[in-house]
Amino acid sequence: MSRPNETAFTAFSNTVYDMAGLGRLFDQINLIERSLFKDKQGMISEKARDYLTGNIIAVFEEVEKVGLEPQDDQGQLKFLKDLMTYLQNLPVVKVTVAFESTHSYVMKLNNQISGYLGKKCILEMIIDEDVIGGAIIEFNGKMSDQTLKIKLHDELVGLVEKSDAKIASGAA
Amino acid sequence: MSFNLTQILTLLIIISFALSFLSLSMLTFLFVRMRQVLKQQEEIILLDKKINRRVTKKIESLAIEKIDGVITAIGSRLEEELKKHFTDLSEFAAEESNEMGKFIIKQQEAITRESQYHVANMLLKSEKEVAGYKQTKMKEVDQQVRDIVFRAAREVIGRSISFSEHEDLVNKALERAKKEKIFS
Numbered sequence: 001m002s003r004p005n006e007t008a009f010t011a012f013s014n015t016v017y018d019m020a021g022l023g024r025l026f027d028q029i030n031l032i033e034r035s036l037f038k039d040k041q042g043m044i045s046e047k048a049r050d051y052l053t054g055n056i057i058a059v060f061e062e063v064e065k066v067g068l069e070p071q072d073d074q075g076q077l078k079f080l081k082d083l084m085t086y087l088q089n090l091p092v093v094k095v096t097v098a099f100e101s102t103h104s105y106v107m108k109l110n111n112q113i114s115g116y117l118g119k120k121c122i123l124e125m126i127i128d129e130d131v132i133g134g135a136i137i138e139f140n141g142k143m144s145d146q147t148l149k150i151k152l153h154d155e156l157v158g159l160v161e162k163s164d165a166k167i168a169s170g171a172a
Numbered sequence: 173m174s175f176n177l178t179q180i181l182t183l184l185i186i187i188s189f190a191l192s193f194l195s196l197s198m199l200t201f202l203f204v205r206m207r208q209v210l211k212q213q214e215e216i217i218l219l220d221k222k223i224n225r226r227v228t229k230k231i232e233s234l235a236i237e238k239i240d241g242v243i244t245a246i247g248s249r250l251e252e253e254l255k256k257h258f259t260d261l262s263e264f265a266a267e268e269s270n271e272m273g274k275f276i277i278k279q280q281e282a283i284t285r286e287s288q289y290h291v292a293n294m295l296l297k298s299e300k301e302v303a304g305y306k307q308t309k310m311k312e313v314d315q316q317v318r319d320i321v322f323r324a325a326r327e328v329i330g331r332s333i334s335f336s337e338h339e340d341l342v343n344k345a346l347e348r349a350k351k352e353k354i355f356s
Binding site for chain 1: 321322325326330335338342343344346348349354355
């Protein structure tokens with residue numbers, strides 16, 4: 001993959017923050033791929049304008065403006081395939097939280113974690129009320145459980161053990 | 173002396189008459205004699221029959237006497253034999269009963285020993301099972317109590333956390349995860 005292409009792909013990846021967004025982007029790219037050779041000439045943004053709405057057209061236009069998109073059909077097809085491969089290979093961080101996060105919060109979280117990783121990542125957001133508060137963060141086979149659930153559990157176990165010890169000493 | 177034919181014939185006739193008379197007399201005598209013999213024979217037969225009857229009766233009485241004697245003798249002998257046999261049988265039965273009693277006592281002892289062992293084992297096993305069951309139930313109750321307390325605490329804490337507090341908690345979790353080098 002060439003360097004200019006990677007710059008162009010980053011522009012696309014910066015528009016997605018979680019798996020749901022990534023899935024939608026894949027759907028849009030698949031749709032563009034299917035509409036590439038339908039008797040239309042020009043850049044992808046022009047070809048796909050009738051099929052798609054939203055900011056993906058704007059992203060294509062930006063990429064086209066700086067000349068990072070091929071002009072021929074075959075080149076454009078390869079560009080789209082490479083883009084799909086690039087997006088599929090983005091690191092995924094699984095974050096389990098107790099509440100339904102807003103889009104802005106997911107964006108903020110993604111930016112923060114991408115900053116920690118030093119590269120763009122995609123969040124796999126899981127909602128599990130059992131965690132109570134905090135989050136479980138899983139990445140690359142590692143896991144960090146920073147939830148109130150585990151803290152509460154530890155506290156309760158401590159309390160039960162203390163009471164058991166008291167009962168045992170009382171019985172003795 | 174000469175005889176004419178007529179005389180001779182007359183003589184011959186007279187002689188023939190005489191001979192006929194003689195023969196007739198002889199026949200009569202023989203007939204009478206035969207009748208006498210036949211009568212005697214009948215009497216003899218009758219006598220013989222009488223004698224036969226008497227002899228038969230005598231033999232019968234003698235036979236009855238003899239048979240009675242034999243039966244009496246056999247009866248008494250049989251009685252003795254039976255007595256002896258019953259005595260032997262009762263002795264045998266007593267002996268067998270004695271042996272059976274000993275055997276039963278032995279069996280009872282063995283069964284008692286076995287039962288005691290079995291009961292002891294059962295008791296031990298039951299005690300273990302009860303202890304295990306108690307421990308399991310205690311653990312279950314313990315777990316249930318923990319679950320109840322945990323659920324209650326989760327409900328209370330979960331409801332009391334605001335959205336911004338959730339975000340703060342997640343941010344703190346991220347910071348700790350970073351310190352744990354999850355992202356490296």
